[in-house]
Amino acid sequence: MLKTTPLNAAHKRLGARMVEFGGWDMPVQYKGVIEEHLAVRNAAGLFDVSHMGEIEVKGAGALAYIQELTVNDASRLVDGQVQYSAFCYPHGGVVDDVTLYRFSAEHYLFCVNAANTDKDFTWMEEVLEEGDFPNVSLQNVSHTYAQLALQGPAAESILARLTRVDLKAIAYYHFQQGVVVDIPTLISRTGYTGEDGFELYCPPEQAERLWDALLDAGAADGLQPVGLGARDTLRLEKKYALYGHELSAEISPLEAGLGWIVKLDKSPAFIGAEALRRQKADGIPRRLVALTMTEAGVPRADYPLYVGERKVGIVTSGTMSPSLRVGIALALVETDYAAVGTELTVGIRQRRVAARIVKPPFV
Amino acid sequence: MEFPEELLYTEEHEWVLVEDDIVTIGITDFAQDSLGDVVFVELPEVGAEVVAGKAFGVVESVKAVSDVYAPVSGEVVETNEELPDTPEVLNTSPYEDGWMIKVRINDRSELDDLMDSEAYQAFVEDQE
Numbered sequence: 001m002l003k004t005t006p007l008n009a010a011h012k013r014l015g016a017r018m019v020e021f022g023g024w025d026m027p028v029q030y031k032g033v034i035e036e037h038l039a040v041r042n043a044a045g046l047f048d049v050s051h052m053g054e055i056e057v058k059g060a061g062a063l064a065y066i067q068e069l070t071v072n073d074a075s076r077l078v079d080g081q082v083q084y085s086a087f088c089y090p091h092g093g094v095v096d097d098v099t100l101y102r103f104s105a106e107h108y109l110f111c112v113n114a115a116n117t118d119k120d121f122t123w124m125e126e127v128l129e130e131g132d133f134p135n136v137s138l139q140n141v142s143h144t145y146a147q148l149a150l151q152g153p154a155a156e157s158i159l160a161r162l163t164r165v166d167l168k169a170i171a172y173y174h175f176q177q178g179v180v181v182d183i184p185t186l187i188s189r190t191g192y193t194g195e196d197g198f199e200l201y202c203p204p205e206q207a208e209r210l211w212d213a214l215l216d217a218g219a220a221d222g223l224q225p226v227g228l229g230a231r232d233t234l235r236l237e238k239k240y241a242l243y244g245h246e247l248s249a250e251i252s253p254l255e256a257g258l259g260w261i262v263k264l265d266k267s268p269a270f271i272g273a274e275a276l277r278r279q280k281a282d283g284i285p286r287r288l289v290a291l292t293m294t295e296a297g298v299p300r301a302d303y304p305l306y307v308g309e310r311k312v313g314i315v316t317s318g319t320m321s322p323s324l325r326v327g328i329a330l331a332l333v334e335t336d337y338a339a340v341g342t343e344l345t346v347g348i349r350q351r352r353v354a355a356r357i358v359k360p361p362f363v
Numbered sequence: 364m365e366f367p368e369e370l371l372y373t374e375e376h377e378w379v380l381v382e383d384d385i386v387t388i389g390i391t392d393f394a395q396d397s398l399g400d401v402v403f404v405e406l407p408e409v410g411a412e413v414v415a416g417k418a419f420g421v422v423e424s425v426k427a428v429s430d431v432y433a434p435v436s437g438e439v440v441e442t443n444e445e446l447p448d449t450p451e452v453l454n455t456s457p458y459e460d461g462w463m464i465k466v467r468i469n470d471r472s473e474l475d476d477l478m479d480s481e482a483y484q485a486f487v488e489d490q491e
Contacts, residue, residue, distance in 0.1 A: 033425040034400045229399070229426055296447065298403045298423050319425055320402035
């Protein structure tokens with residue numbers, strides 16, 4: 001039995017093609033991936049991301065616990081701020097990448113990947129139990145939140161029609177709790193598309209009303225519902241990692257180019273810090289790169305990469321870029337072959353098709 | 364959804380237009396609708412042999428790679444040279460501008476294995 005979000009019926013009414021994702025019945029497209037992708041880049045798109053997980057951490061000991069659990073420095077957060085972070089295993093592989101919300105010094109919320117919610121919560125409970133963290137309570141509150149993402153250059157002006165909250169005052173990676181239409185909503189200036197926009201957290205029983213109100217308010221601007229197909233092409237163009245592709249238990253955040261969120265100097269050390277310090281000292285063996293096809297072809301996950309006859313890496317995610325109309329990919333490549341400008345070939349079925357490593361983002 | 368009457372069809376959603384011993388082959392309206400936006404097409408070379416039931420080319424949508432199967436056996440005598448540059452034509456005109464290859468068939472009896480428009484339409488309706 002697939003899980004459904006509160007918007008399941010709305011998606012079907014809109015003619016969505018549905019697909020299974022992480023145990024959920026989700027829309028992959030409505031009018032078409034390319035049209036939806038371009039709508040987000042040029043106007044605005046509305047995504048149902050209610051399948052994502054939310055886990056609350058509360059108590060006087062919350063920060064100390066979070067500092068051990070995550071790679072980034074949560075002590076830098078102020079009330080109303082958001083931080084991109086990750087949980088690592090002791091060997092340095094990734095449990096999940098997450099966003100962390102600080103409501104107050106004793107109240108935090110993690111937003112986690114849909115496919116990992118149960119795994120993450122179990123991990124968090126184990127870390128709590130095995131460590132010395134008094135005054136911390138954990139709760140999986142995923143079922144109390146629906147989430148919509150409104151993304152694109154027109155996102156702010158569309159949302160402004162439905163709320164009195166001063167959206168201009170919400171800086172990137174900050175949030176405010178307010179009212180949209182008459183619905184209590186957490187308004188977060190975050191997203192997975194690389195465009196300006198908001199992630200809106202609301203009670204599940206109000207989600208359909210919020211969805212309909214946003215589509216209505218944005219119709220004149222060209223706001224469209226957007227599915228998971230375009231969500232993937234949009235994030236790929238911006239070189240955003242997707243767990244299971246660019247991050248996994250076998251891929252460290254340093255290999256994935258996320259060194260900027262890994263605070264190795266945090267004291268006490270976070271879980272995985274020792275392994276990552278060692279990896280850094282020994283030299284990181286492979287790196288995530290961005291590559292563009294220079295001959296016609298579409299790179300896809302798990303296709304091999306060659307320099308001459310030597311296999312040097314593997315594609316982690318690939319597609320035909322709707323914005324650029326050329327094949328693009330993210331790939332893990334041996335560090336010696338990972339420099340921008342390196343010419344390589346992608347193994348596509350029986351052929352070797354030319355590509356080049358480029359400086360990200362693609363768009 | 365369209366099912367032109369003058370064509371023959373396969374269970375893998377290819378269509379065939381028969382003109383003496385030359386057949387034109389493409390993918391159906393149902394196929395292009397299921398695929399979504401087509402972004403890449405791989406066709407065989409002129410002179411290549413195709414074998415009924417075996418893949419002769421590839422159609423790629425944004426998310427996935429799909430093989431295209433030969434409905435009949437024979438030699439490729441012409442390919443649609445516009446198609447690799449404008450793969451989206453498979454979505455907008457699957458039966459006309461989206462034709463893929465022309466084949467000189469060597470065994471007319473293979474045509475008996477194909478469905479007519481009515482049978483194919485029923486087949487598609489059963490799938491849904």
